Amino acid sequence: MAPDRILTNASFVADGDRPIRAVAVSGQRIRGLGDLDEVKDTVAATAEVVDLGGGVAFPGFADSHVHAVNYGRSRMGVPCWPSDVSSVGDITGRVADADRTLPAGRWIKGRGYDPARLAEGRAPTASELDLPGGRCVVLDSFDFHRRVANHAALAAAGIGAGTPDPPDGEIVRDEHGDPTGELLDGARALMDPVVPPWSEEEDEQAIEIATDYFLSHGFAYVTNAAPLTMSHRGEEVAAFLRMSERRALRLRFTSMIRAELLDAAGDLGLRPGVGGPNFRVGGAKVFSDGAFGPRTAAMLEPYSDSGTSGTMHIDLGELEETIRKGARIGWQMSIHAIGDAAVETVAGLLAAHPPAGGTRSHRIEHCCLTSADAVRFMRQGGIIPVPQLSFMRFRAPAFLAALGEERLAAMYPLRTWIDAGLKPVHSSDTPVIPDAAPMAAMATATARVDASGRVWGAGEGVGFDEALATMTAWPAEADGQSGDRGRIATGYLADFTVLPSDPRPLPPDEMAETAPVMTIVGGDVAWRSESLS
Ligand SMILES: [Zn+2]
DSSP: OOOOEEEEEEEEOOSSSSOEEEEEEETTEEEEEESHHHHHTTSOTTOEEEEEEEEEEEEOEEEEEEOHHHHHHHHHSEEOOTTTOSSHHHHHHHHHHHHHHSOTTOOEEEEEEOGGGSTTSSOOOHHHHOOTTOOOEEEEETTSSEEEEOHHHHHHTTOOTTOOOOTTEEEEEOTTSOEEEEEEEGGGGGGTTTSOOOOHHHHHHHHHHHHHHHHTTTEEEEEEOOOSSSOOSOHHHHHHHHHHHTTOOSSEEEEEEEGGGHHHHHHHTOOTTOEETTEEEEEEEEEOSOOTTTTOSOOSSOOTTSSOOOOOSSOHHHHHHHHHHHHHTTOOEEEEEOSHHHHHHHHHHHHHSOOTTOSSOOEEEEOOOOOHHHHHHHHHHTOEEEOOHHHHHHHHHHHHHHHHHHHHHTSSOHHHHHHTTOOOOOOOOTTSSSOOOHHHHHHHHHHOBOTTSOBOOGGGOOOHHHHHHTTTHHHHHHTTOTTTSSSOSTTSBOOEEEESSOOTTSOHHHHHHOOOOEEEETTEEEEEOTTOO
């Protein structure tokens, strides 16, 4: 067990007005708080004193929806993010480099391409990704709604001119009807049976990469929102469990399972909440619609730049049956719903089927646009919205064309939700948005300002303490752990996010720039910024 510690030289943001300058920690939990002399008696006399550099310590921040394993993998394959490449030529160059270094027979996997941000304004084609040795190449887009494969990979999956589109996706075709290489939404799954799975060792390596990333952004808790890829093997939960068993997790994780695994999980007695302080099984994830980028999120009114309104990606009877099945055995159902039509439908179904005997409420992941009916259903069911203010911050210009000004200003209506008694939880959806910075999200939650300085729906802004609750107390409640985390109080886990100074009086642009300097998990300094000497 870790030795006792006293954390000092910081201003701790705890309940009440009493200034807290020191916290004593034993067995990962807070044993005393006050000033240094006061807390000394609550732990062993040999307790190590840790200097927090004069910063401001908040309860450890939580990011309630990320794809941790996908993030790690995205840094392991060929990175094709807008920060890495600016043209199709850059991508083919990187693929050619990988072709020279990888052993024969290995697939080249890559991640992050955004057709709109490549010089050509389109994805690479299968032909452009073909390699002289015939190696298979498959690249996923930044938002996991697109995937492009070369001819070797298409052939391996048996995808050709005669392959029909699946009901929930599209094989993009040229004027002769031949696949161009791009597979949209559900069509990506046609590739899954032939893409070689990542090994157990690679899964753990991905979790390590993600751990370093989130700790360095000040997060002590992360909810893994199930794989973005279509594989249903449960390998992510298995990797977390192996690492948890070895006490190798340095960050506290919750992981959802995909709802397709509910029966298998039930057979094994796997229940939400199973695990220990560093890893717990979370909810069961279901996709109900698409996304704004490809105009596939299900809307009540058509997109502003096309006659389409998107569509639900799942049969409603099947969705209700899945929710009913999960709720009956106490699962927190976590439903991906983005468009206002999808959110309204999902909220109605969730409100009708609360989790049995549950300490956790159902969640709506993304929950971008909520009609008055949707908010009413959510209030009835105590449903948790899981927004990503980072999308408003970084993708407002891209969403403007799809949604128009009015709908964009109504996106993520935190004020409306909180006034209705809902308790939204912050999330970044990393790696879909390649920036998890918590204070940037906080600045957008309070001032509704995007990265260019434009304000969207100022009336939906919330106070700092409310924005903070979306990263601390409310995620703890969402995970059924209100008595364990989310506050700085005696008996709570000693998890802290340390900022260099108090962000509360700062204007939004300066608040957004404030980066955490230390992340403390169970009293251990799990990460410290190089800016601290
Ligand atoms: Zn996601």
